[in-house]
Amino acid sequence: MTDEEIREKIFDIISKEARIDRGTLTLETKLEDLKIESLDMVQILFGIEDAFDVYVPQDDQSFKLSTLKDVVDGVKRLLAAKTQPA
Amino acid sequence: MRLAMTAAVAPARTLNEIAASLGAQLVGDGSVLVRRVAHPAMAEDAETLALAMEESSESALARTKAAVAAVAEGRATALAGLKGGIVVKRPRYALAQLLQLFDRPPRTAPGIHASAVVDPTAKLGAEVSVGALCYVGPGARIGARTRLLPHVTIGAEAEVGDDCLLHSGVQLGERCVLGRRVIIQPNAVIGADGFGYVTPEKGSIESAIETGGRIEAKNLALARVNSIGNVVIGDDAEVGANSCVDRGTLGPTRIGSGTKIDNLVQIAHNCTIGENCLIAGMCGVSGSVKIGDRVTLAGRVGIADHLTIGDDSIVIAGSGVWHSIPPHEVWGGYPAVPWSESQSFYLHVRRLPRMLRDITELRKRLAELEKQLAGVDASRGGRR
Numbered sequence: 001m002t003d004e005e006i007r008e009k010i011f012d013i014i015s016k017e018a019r020i021d022r023g024t025l026t027l028e029t030k031l032e033d034l035k036i037e038s039l040d041m042v043q044i045l046f047g048i049e050d051a052f053d054v055y056v057p058q059d060d061q062s063f064k065l066s067t068l069k070d071v072v073d074g075v076k077r078l079l080a081a082k083t084q085p086a
Numbered sequence: 087m088r089l090a091m092t093a094a095v096a097p098a099r100t101l102n103e104i105a106a107s108l109g110a111q112l113v114g115d116g117s118v119l120v121r122r123v124a125h126p127a128m129a130e131d132a133e134t135l136a137l138a139m140e141e142s143s144e145s146a147l148a149r150t151k152a153a154v155a156a157v158a159e160g161r162a163t164a165l166a167g168l169k170g171g172i173v174v175k176r177p178r179y180a181l182a183q184l185l186q187l188f189d190r191p192p193r194t195a196p197g198i199h200a201s202a203v204v205d206p207t208a209k210l211g212a213e214v215s216v217g218a219l220c221y222v223g224p225g226a227r228i229g230a231r232t233r234l235l236p237h238v239t240i241g242a243e244a245e246v247g248d249d250c251l252l253h254s255g256v257q258l259g260e261r262c263v264l265g266r267r268v269i270i271q272p273n274a275v276i277g278a279d280g281f282g283y284v285t286p287e288k289g290s291i292e293s294a295i296e297t298g299g300r301i302e303a304k305n306l307a308l309a310r311v312n313s314i315g316n317v318v319i320g321d322d323a324e325v326g327a328n329s330c331v332d333r334g335t336l337g338p339t340r341i342g343s344g345t346k347i348d349n350l351v352q353i354a355h356n357c358t359i360g361e362n363c364l365i366a367g368m369c370g371v372s373g374s375v376k377i378g379d380r381v382t383l384a385g386r387v388g389i390a391d392h393l394t395i396g397d398d399s400i401v402i403a404g405s406g407v408w409h410s411i412p413p414h415e416v417w418g419g420y421p422a423v424p425w426s427e428s429q430s431f432y433l434h435v436r437r438l439p440r441m442l443r444d445i446t447e448l449r450k451r452l453a454e455l456e457k458q459l460a461g462v463d464a465s466r467g468g469r470r
Contacts, residue, residue: 038425038429039429039432041429042429042432042433042436045433046433046436046437049437049440050440053440055437058430058433
Protein backbone atom coordinates (compact mmCIF):
# COMPACT_ATOMS: atom_id res chain seq x y z
CA MET A 1 0.00 0.00 0.00
CA THR A 2 1.45 3.40 -0.99
CA ASP A 3 1.78 6.32 1.42
CA GLU A 4 -0.90 8.14 -0.55
CA GLU A 5 -3.32 5.22 -0.29
CA ILE A 6 -2.75 5.05 3.47
CA ARG A 7 -3.37 8.77 3.85
CA GLU A 8 -6.51 8.72 1.69
CA LYS A 9 -7.95 5.79 3.60
CA ILE A 10 -7.31 7.45 6.97
CA PHE A 11 -8.85 10.73 5.79
CA ASP A 12 -11.91 8.81 4.53
CA ILE A 13 -12.36 7.13 7.93
CA ILE A 14 -12.02 10.38 9.90
CA SER A 15 -14.37 12.21 7.56
CA LYS A 16 -17.00 9.45 7.78
CA GLU A 17 -16.88 8.72 11.51
CA ALA A 18 -16.57 12.32 12.74
CA ARG A 19 -18.80 13.77 9.99
CA ILE A 20 -16.10 16.24 8.90
CA ASP A 21 -15.84 17.71 5.42
CA ARG A 22 -13.19 15.58 3.68
CA GLY A 23 -11.82 18.64 1.84
CA THR A 24 -10.79 20.37 5.06
CA LEU A 25 -8.38 17.61 6.13
CA THR A 26 -4.64 17.98 5.52
CA LEU A 27 -1.61 16.26 7.02
CA GLU A 28 -1.00 19.39 9.10
CA THR A 29 -4.51 19.35 10.60
CA LYS A 30 -4.34 18.96 14.37
CA LEU A 31 -6.62 16.33 15.88
CA GLU A 32 -7.42 18.76 18.68
CA ASP A 33 -8.75 21.32 16.19
CA LEU A 34 -11.19 18.79 14.71
CA LYS A 35 -13.02 18.69 18.08
CA ILE A 36 -13.86 15.01 17.61
CA GLU A 37 -16.15 13.56 20.27
CA SER A 38 -14.61 10.79 22.34
CA LEU A 39 -16.88 8.04 21.08
CA ASP A 40 -16.29 9.13 17.47
CA MET A 41 -12.56 8.85 18.20
CA VAL A 42 -13.07 5.25 19.29
CA GLN A 43 -14.96 4.63 16.03
CA ILE A 44 -12.06 6.19 14.08
CA LEU A 45 -9.55 4.04 15.94
CA PHE A 46 -11.61 0.95 15.24
CA GLY A 47 -12.07 1.97 11.60
CA ILE A 48 -8.29 2.31 11.19
CA GLU A 49 -7.62 -1.03 12.90
CA ASP A 50 -10.18 -2.74 10.70
CA ALA A 51 -9.05 -1.11 7.45
CA PHE A 52 -5.35 -1.84 7.95
CA ASP A 53 -5.68 -5.01 10.02
CA VAL A 54 -3.53 -3.61 12.84
CA TYR A 55 -3.92 -3.04 16.58
CA VAL A 56 -3.33 0.57 17.59
CA PRO A 57 -1.47 0.59 20.93
CA GLN A 58 -3.34 2.58 23.56
CA ASP A 59 -0.79 3.04 26.32
CA ASP A 60 2.31 3.31 24.15
CA GLN A 61 3.87 6.72 24.79
CA SER A 62 5.78 6.48 21.52
CA PHE A 63 2.44 6.46 19.70
CA LYS A 64 1.66 10.14 20.36
CA LEU A 65 -0.86 11.58 17.95
CA SER A 66 -1.02 15.34 17.47
CA THR A 67 -1.59 15.91 13.75
CA LEU A 68 -3.06 13.77 10.99
CA LYS A 69 0.53 13.26 9.78
CA ASP A 70 1.24 11.57 13.13
CA VAL A 71 -1.73 9.27 12.54
CA VAL A 72 -0.53 8.39 9.02
CA ASP A 73 3.06 7.83 10.21
CA GLY A 74 1.81 5.73 13.14
CA VAL A 75 -0.19 3.47 10.82
CA LYS A 76 2.82 3.17 8.49
CA ARG A 77 4.94 2.03 11.44
CA LEU A 78 2.32 -0.55 12.46
CA LEU A 79 2.12 -1.86 8.88
CA ALA A 80 5.92 -2.07 8.65
CA ALA A 81 6.11 -3.98 11.94
CA LYS A 82 3.49 -6.40 10.66
CA THR A 83 5.48 -7.32 7.56
CA GLN A 84 8.75 -7.88 9.44
CA PRO A 85 9.58 -11.53 10.08
CA ALA A 86 9.17 -12.58 13.73
CA MET B 87 -68.47 34.79 37.64
CA ARG B 88 -66.09 33.20 35.22
CA LEU B 89 -63.68 35.31 33.24
CA ALA B 90 -62.43 34.63 29.76
CA MET B 91 -59.42 32.43 29.12
CA THR B 92 -56.11 34.30 29.17
CA ALA B 93 -54.75 34.78 25.68
CA ALA B 94 -51.53 32.93 25.01
CA VAL B 95 -49.94 35.76 23.04
CA ALA B 96 -46.75 37.56 24.03
CA PRO B 97 -46.62 41.37 23.70
CA ALA B 98 -44.93 42.87 20.64
CA ARG B 99 -41.42 44.26 21.14
CA THR B 100 -39.08 46.35 19.03
CA LEU B 101 -35.87 44.81 17.77
CA ASN B 102 -34.09 47.36 19.95
CA GLU B 103 -35.83 46.06 23.07
CA ILE B 104 -35.06 42.47 22.14
CA ALA B 105 -31.35 43.21 21.57
CA ALA B 106 -31.15 45.01 24.93
CA SER B 107 -32.96 42.20 26.72
CA LEU B 108 -30.58 39.57 25.32
CA GLY B 109 -27.44 41.70 25.51
CA ALA B 110 -27.07 41.06 21.78
CA GLN B 111 -25.57 43.29 19.09
CA LEU B 112 -28.18 45.23 17.11
CA VAL B 113 -27.78 45.49 13.34
CA GLY B 114 -29.92 47.80 11.16
CA ASP B 115 -33.35 49.20 12.02
CA GLY B 116 -34.03 48.77 15.75
CA SER B 117 -37.57 50.14 15.49
CA VAL B 118 -38.94 47.07 13.65
CA LEU B 119 -41.80 45.58 15.64
CA VAL B 120 -41.60 41.85 16.42
CA ARG B 121 -44.64 39.84 17.50
CA ARG B 122 -43.31 36.30 17.20
CA VAL B 123 -40.23 34.17 16.44
CA ALA B 124 -39.97 31.32 13.93
CA HIS B 125 -37.62 29.34 11.70
CA PRO B 126 -36.85 31.51 8.62
CA ALA B 127 -38.85 29.17 6.36
CA MET B 128 -41.86 29.26 8.71
CA ALA B 129 -42.02 33.07 9.18
CA GLU B 130 -45.60 34.26 8.66
CA ASP B 131 -44.92 37.92 7.96
CA ALA B 132 -42.59 40.90 8.43
CA GLU B 133 -43.37 41.02 12.17
CA THR B 134 -41.60 37.71 12.72
CA LEU B 135 -38.02 37.45 13.98
CA ALA B 136 -36.40 34.65 11.96
CA LEU B 137 -34.19 32.37 14.07
CA ALA B 138 -31.13 31.64 11.92
CA MET B 139 -28.55 31.09 14.65
CA GLU B 140 -27.59 27.67 13.30
CA GLU B 141 -25.74 27.55 9.98
CA SER B 142 -28.27 25.01 8.70
CA SER B 143 -31.10 27.56 8.91
CA GLU B 144 -29.14 30.50 7.48
CA SER B 145 -29.75 29.56 3.85
CA ALA B 146 -33.52 29.90 4.40
CA LEU B 147 -33.05 33.63 5.15
CA ALA B 148 -32.86 34.36 1.41
CA ARG B 149 -36.55 33.46 1.00
CA THR B 150 -37.94 34.39 4.44
CA LYS B 151 -40.99 36.61 4.95
CA ALA B 152 -39.44 37.93 8.17
CA ALA B 153 -38.04 41.48 8.16
CA VAL B 154 -35.45 40.76 10.85
CA ALA B 155 -33.43 37.78 12.05
CA ALA B 156 -31.20 36.51 14.83
CA VAL B 157 -27.82 35.11 13.77
CA ALA B 158 -24.74 33.81 15.54
CA GLU B 159 -21.62 35.86 16.22
CA GLY B 160 -19.49 36.19 13.09
CA ARG B 161 -22.48 35.57 10.78
CA ALA B 162 -23.83 39.16 10.55
CA THR B 163 -23.35 39.13 6.77
CA ALA B 164 -26.31 36.71 6.59
CA LEU B 165 -28.56 39.66 7.55
CA ALA B 166 -27.96 41.37 4.20
CA GLY B 167 -31.27 41.92 2.45
CA LEU B 168 -33.22 42.21 5.74
CA LYS B 169 -34.21 45.36 7.64
CA GLY B 170 -31.99 44.33 10.49
CA GLY B 171 -31.30 41.74 13.13
CA ILE B 172 -29.45 40.77 16.26
CA VAL B 173 -26.14 38.98 16.59
CA VAL B 174 -25.90 36.60 19.57
CA LYS B 175 -22.85 35.10 21.24
CA ARG B 176 -24.37 31.88 22.51
CA PRO B 177 -27.12 30.73 20.12
CA ARG B 178 -28.70 28.06 22.32
CA TYR B 179 -28.90 30.41 25.30
CA ALA B 180 -30.24 33.19 23.10
CA LEU B 181 -32.95 30.79 21.92
CA ALA B 182 -33.97 30.20 25.54
CA GLN B 183 -34.10 33.96 26.16
CA LEU B 184 -36.13 34.63 23.00
CA LEU B 185 -38.60 31.88 23.80
CA GLN B 186 -39.12 33.46 27.21
CA LEU B 187 -39.92 36.78 25.56
CA PHE B 188 -42.22 35.14 23.02
CA ASP B 189 -43.57 32.29 25.08
CA ARG B 190 -46.91 30.64 24.32
CA PRO B 191 -48.01 29.48 27.76
CA PRO B 192 -51.00 27.17 28.16
CA ARG B 193 -54.37 28.90 28.27
CA THR B 194 -55.78 29.20 31.75
CA ALA B 195 -58.69 31.08 33.28
CA PRO B 196 -58.40 32.92 36.58
CA GLY B 197 -60.39 31.56 39.50
CA ILE B 198 -61.82 28.12 40.17
CA HIS B 199 -63.62 26.21 37.42
CA ALA B 200 -67.19 25.21 38.28
CA SER B 201 -66.35 21.52 37.97
CA ALA B 202 -63.32 21.67 40.30
CA VAL B 203 -63.57 20.40 43.87
CA VAL B 204 -61.69 22.57 46.33
CA ASP B 205 -61.93 21.66 50.01
CA PRO B 206 -63.14 24.61 52.07
CA THR B 207 -60.09 24.30 54.35
CA ALA B 208 -57.68 24.66 51.43
CA LYS B 209 -55.97 28.04 51.11
CA LEU B 210 -55.54 29.54 47.66
CA GLY B 211 -53.30 32.58 47.01
CA ALA B 212 -54.09 35.55 44.82
CA GLU B 213 -54.79 34.99 41.12
CA VAL B 214 -54.65 31.23 41.37
CA SER B 215 -56.19 29.33 38.46
CA VAL B 216 -57.84 25.97 39.15
CA GLY B 217 -58.89 24.23 35.93
CA ALA B 218 -61.78 21.92 35.16
CA LEU B 219 -62.12 18.73 37.21
CA CYS B 220 -59.25 19.55 39.56
CA TYR B 221 -59.28 18.41 43.18
CA VAL B 222 -57.64 20.34 46.00
CA GLY B 223 -57.67 18.46 49.30
CA PRO B 224 -58.21 19.56 52.90
CA GLY B 225 -55.59 21.89 54.29
CA ALA B 226 -53.75 22.19 50.97
CA ARG B 227 -52.09 25.51 50.17
CA ILE B 228 -51.64 26.92 46.69
CA GLY B 229 -49.34 29.93 46.22
CA ALA B 230 -50.17 33.12 44.35
CA ARG B 231 -50.51 33.02 40.56
CA THR B 232 -50.07 29.25 40.44
CA ARG B 233 -51.96 27.56 37.62
CA LEU B 234 -53.52 24.12 37.86
CA LEU B 235 -54.58 22.83 34.44
CA PRO B 236 -57.53 20.42 34.17
CA HIS B 237 -57.54 17.16 36.12
CA VAL B 238 -54.84 18.11 38.61
CA THR B 239 -55.04 16.53 42.06
CA ILE B 240 -53.52 18.26 45.07
CA GLY B 241 -53.56 15.99 48.11
CA ALA B 242 -54.50 16.99 51.62
CA GLU B 243 -52.05 19.35 53.33
CA ALA B 244 -49.86 19.53 50.23
CA GLU B 245 -48.16 22.86 49.54
CA VAL B 246 -47.56 24.46 46.17
CA GLY B 247 -45.45 27.63 46.02
CA ASP B 248 -46.09 30.84 44.10
CA ASP B 249 -46.05 30.95 40.29
CA CYS B 250 -46.07 27.19 39.74
CA LEU B 251 -47.54 25.52 36.68
CA LEU B 252 -49.04 22.05 37.06
CA HIS B 253 -50.10 20.57 33.74
CA SER B 254 -53.11 18.34 33.19
CA GLY B 255 -53.30 15.15 35.13
CA VAL B 256 -50.55 15.93 37.66
CA GLN B 257 -51.02 14.20 40.99
CA LEU B 258 -49.38 15.77 44.01
CA GLY B 259 -49.69 13.49 47.01
CA GLU B 260 -50.69 14.39 50.53
CA ARG B 261 -48.20 16.55 52.47
CA CYS B 262 -45.86 16.90 49.50
CA VAL B 263 -44.26 20.32 48.98
CA LEU B 264 -43.38 22.24 45.82
CA GLY B 265 -41.27 25.41 45.93
CA ARG B 266 -41.81 28.49 43.80
CA ARG B 267 -41.95 28.53 39.99
CA VAL B 268 -41.98 24.75 39.79
CA ILE B 269 -43.28 23.21 36.56
CA ILE B 270 -44.78 19.73 36.59
CA GLN B 271 -45.56 18.25 33.17
CA PRO B 272 -48.69 16.19 32.36
CA ASN B 273 -49.46 13.11 34.39
CA ALA B 274 -46.40 13.24 36.61
CA VAL B 275 -46.99 11.67 40.01
CA ILE B 276 -45.30 13.28 43.00
CA GLY B 277 -45.66 11.37 46.25
CA ALA B 278 -46.68 7.83 45.37
CA ASP B 279 -45.64 5.26 47.96
CA GLY B 280 -42.08 3.94 47.89
CA PHE B 281 -41.35 0.42 46.61
CA GLY B 282 -40.53 -1.03 50.01
CA TYR B 283 -41.20 -4.63 51.05
CA VAL B 284 -39.55 -6.99 53.49
CA THR B 285 -39.70 -10.70 54.23
CA PRO B 286 -40.37 -11.81 57.84
CA GLU B 287 -37.33 -14.10 57.67
CA LYS B 288 -34.13 -13.76 55.66
CA GLY B 289 -35.04 -13.24 51.98
CA SER B 290 -33.51 -14.37 48.68
CA ILE B 291 -31.61 -11.14 48.06
CA GLU B 292 -29.97 -11.13 51.52
CA SER B 293 -29.08 -14.78 51.01
CA ALA B 294 -27.50 -14.13 47.59
CA ILE B 295 -25.46 -11.21 48.99
CA GLU B 296 -24.22 -13.28 51.98
CA THR B 297 -23.25 -16.31 49.93
CA GLY B 298 -21.88 -14.43 46.93
CA GLY B 299 -24.62 -15.60 44.58
CA ARG B 300 -26.28 -18.69 46.06
CA ILE B 301 -29.95 -18.40 46.91
CA GLU B 302 -30.61 -20.34 50.09
CA ALA B 303 -33.72 -18.48 51.29
CA LYS B 304 -37.13 -17.97 49.79
CA ASN B 305 -39.38 -14.92 49.81
CA LEU B 306 -42.38 -16.71 51.27
CA ALA B 307 -44.17 -13.50 52.24
CA LEU B 308 -43.69 -9.83 51.48
CA ALA B 309 -44.61 -7.34 54.18
CA ARG B 310 -45.29 -3.79 53.08
CA VAL B 311 -43.10 -0.98 54.42
CA ASN B 312 -45.49 1.95 54.46
CA SER B 313 -44.29 5.33 53.28
CA ILE B 314 -45.17 7.99 55.82
CA GLY B 315 -42.70 10.60 54.54
CA ASN B 316 -43.28 13.06 51.70
CA VAL B 317 -41.61 14.68 48.69
CA VAL B 318 -40.04 18.14 48.85
CA ILE B 319 -39.16 19.84 45.58
CA GLY B 320 -37.19 23.12 45.55
CA ASP B 321 -37.73 26.36 43.65
CA ASP B 322 -37.48 26.44 39.84
CA ALA B 323 -37.40 22.66 39.53
CA GLU B 324 -39.19 20.82 36.74
CA VAL B 325 -40.56 17.28 36.55
CA GLY B 326 -41.36 15.79 33.13
CA ALA B 327 -44.46 14.06 31.84
CA ASN B 328 -45.27 10.68 33.32
CA SER B 329 -42.34 10.85 35.70
CA CYS B 330 -42.70 9.70 39.28
CA VAL B 331 -41.06 10.83 42.50
CA ASP B 332 -41.91 8.48 45.36
CA ARG B 333 -42.39 9.72 48.90
CA GLY B 334 -39.83 8.86 51.59
CA THR B 335 -40.33 6.10 54.09
CA LEU B 336 -40.05 8.30 57.18
CA GLY B 337 -38.72 11.64 55.89
CA PRO B 338 -38.74 13.42 52.55
CA THR B 339 -37.52 12.43 49.12
CA ARG B 340 -35.82 15.66 48.08
CA ILE B 341 -35.33 17.29 44.69
CA GLY B 342 -33.12 20.39 44.91
CA SER B 343 -33.85 23.82 43.50
CA GLY B 344 -33.29 24.25 39.80
CA THR B 345 -33.12 20.53 39.04
CA LYS B 346 -34.80 19.48 35.79
CA ILE B 347 -36.20 15.99 35.39
CA ASP B 348 -37.25 14.76 31.95
CA ASN B 349 -40.21 12.54 30.99
CA LEU B 350 -40.56 8.94 32.16
CA VAL B 351 -38.09 9.17 35.01
CA GLN B 352 -38.43 7.22 38.25
CA ILE B 353 -37.01 8.70 41.45
CA ALA B 354 -37.45 6.19 44.26
CA HIS B 355 -38.14 6.74 47.94
CA ASN B 356 -35.65 8.50 50.22
CA CYS B 357 -33.48 9.83 47.39
CA THR B 358 -31.80 13.19 47.83
CA ILE B 359 -31.08 15.00 44.59
CA GLY B 360 -29.10 18.25 44.69
CA GLU B 361 -29.52 21.54 42.89
CA ASN B 362 -29.39 22.24 39.15
CA CYS B 363 -29.15 18.59 38.12
CA LEU B 364 -30.27 17.38 34.68
CA ILE B 365 -31.92 13.97 34.62
CA ALA B 366 -32.87 12.84 31.12
CA GLY B 367 -35.67 10.56 29.98
CA MET B 368 -36.08 7.00 31.22
CA CYS B 369 -33.56 7.28 34.05
CA GLY B 370 -34.27 5.13 37.07
CA VAL B 371 -32.85 6.18 40.42
CA SER B 372 -33.23 3.51 43.10
CA GLY B 373 -34.05 4.09 46.73
CA SER B 374 -31.87 6.19 49.06
CA VAL B 375 -29.50 7.35 46.32
CA LYS B 376 -27.75 10.64 47.03
CA ILE B 377 -27.06 12.79 44.00
CA GLY B 378 -24.97 15.94 44.45
CA ASP B 379 -25.40 19.33 42.82
CA ARG B 380 -25.19 19.94 39.06
CA VAL B 381 -25.06 16.24 38.19
CA THR B 382 -26.11 15.17 34.69
CA LEU B 383 -27.67 11.78 34.07
CA ALA B 384 -28.10 11.21 30.31
CA GLY B 385 -30.96 9.12 28.95
CA ARG B 386 -31.79 5.69 30.39
CA VAL B 387 -29.23 5.71 33.19
CA GLY B 388 -30.03 3.29 35.99
CA ILE B 389 -28.58 3.76 39.46
CA ALA B 390 -28.58 1.02 42.10
CA ASP B 391 -29.84 1.79 45.58
CA HIS B 392 -27.93 3.61 48.34
CA LEU B 393 -25.18 4.91 46.02
CA THR B 394 -23.75 8.43 45.97
CA ILE B 395 -23.13 10.45 42.82
CA GLY B 396 -20.73 13.33 43.44
CA ASP B 397 -21.23 16.99 42.49
CA ASP B 398 -20.81 17.92 38.82
CA SER B 399 -20.48 14.33 37.65
CA ILE B 400 -21.86 13.17 34.31
CA VAL B 401 -23.19 9.70 33.55
CA ILE B 402 -23.34 8.71 29.87
CA ALA B 403 -26.59 7.51 28.28
CA GLY B 404 -27.65 3.93 28.88
CA SER B 405 -25.23 3.36 31.75
CA GLY B 406 -25.89 1.03 34.65
CA VAL B 407 -24.37 2.45 37.83
CA TRP B 408 -23.42 -0.19 40.42
CA HIS B 409 -20.81 1.86 42.26
CA SER B 410 -20.75 5.34 43.77
CA ILE B 411 -19.24 8.00 41.54
CA PRO B 412 -16.82 10.64 42.88
CA PRO B 413 -17.40 14.34 42.17
CA HIS B 414 -16.34 15.88 38.83
CA GLU B 415 -16.06 12.61 36.92
CA VAL B 416 -17.58 11.29 33.70
CA TRP B 417 -18.67 7.67 33.95
CA GLY B 418 -20.36 5.38 31.45
CA GLY B 419 -21.06 1.83 30.35
CA TYR B 420 -22.62 -1.23 31.89
CA PRO B 421 -21.52 -1.52 34.57
CA ALA B 422 -20.51 2.12 34.63
CA VAL B 423 -16.79 2.85 34.97
CA PRO B 424 -14.77 6.04 34.37
CA TRP B 425 -15.43 7.09 30.79
CA SER B 426 -11.84 6.64 29.55
CA GLU B 427 -11.94 3.02 30.76
CA SER B 428 -15.36 2.52 29.26
CA GLN B 429 -14.13 3.63 25.83
CA SER B 430 -11.17 1.27 26.11
CA PHE B 431 -13.55 -1.62 26.97
CA TYR B 432 -15.67 -0.75 23.98
CA LEU B 433 -12.67 -0.78 21.66
CA HIS B 434 -11.54 -4.15 23.03
CA VAL B 435 -15.01 -5.64 22.55
CA ARG B 436 -15.06 -4.37 18.98
CA ARG B 437 -11.64 -6.01 18.47
CA LEU B 438 -12.83 -9.45 19.57
CA PRO B 439 -13.81 -10.88 16.15
CA ARG B 440 -10.43 -9.92 14.66
CA MET B 441 -8.61 -11.16 17.74
CA LEU B 442 -10.44 -14.49 17.48
CA ARG B 443 -9.42 -14.75 13.83
CA ASP B 444 -5.79 -13.94 14.74
CA ILE B 445 -5.75 -16.46 17.61
CA THR B 446 -7.15 -19.18 15.31
CA GLU B 447 -4.44 -18.38 12.76
CA LEU B 448 -1.70 -18.39 15.42
CA ARG B 449 -2.92 -21.72 16.83
CA LYS B 450 -2.76 -23.22 13.35
CA ARG B 451 0.78 -21.93 12.85
CA LEU B 452 1.80 -23.14 16.30
CA ALA B 453 0.47 -26.62 15.52
CA GLU B 454 2.45 -26.65 12.27
CA LEU B 455 5.61 -25.55 14.09
CA GLU B 456 5.15 -28.24 16.75
CA LYS B 457 4.71 -30.79 14.01
CA GLN B 458 7.90 -29.63 12.30
CA LEU B 459 9.80 -29.66 15.61
CA ALA B 460 8.58 -33.16 16.35
CA GLY B 461 9.87 -34.22 12.92
CA VAL B 462 13.29 -32.60 13.62
CA ASP B 463 13.50 -34.36 17.01
CA ALA B 464 12.57 -37.67 15.42
CA SER B 465 15.22 -37.33 12.69
CA ARG B 466 17.89 -36.41 15.29
CA GLY B 467 16.90 -39.44 17.37
CA GLY B 468 17.18 -41.66 14.29
CA ARG B 469 20.77 -40.50 13.58
CA ARG B 470 21.96 -41.37 17.11
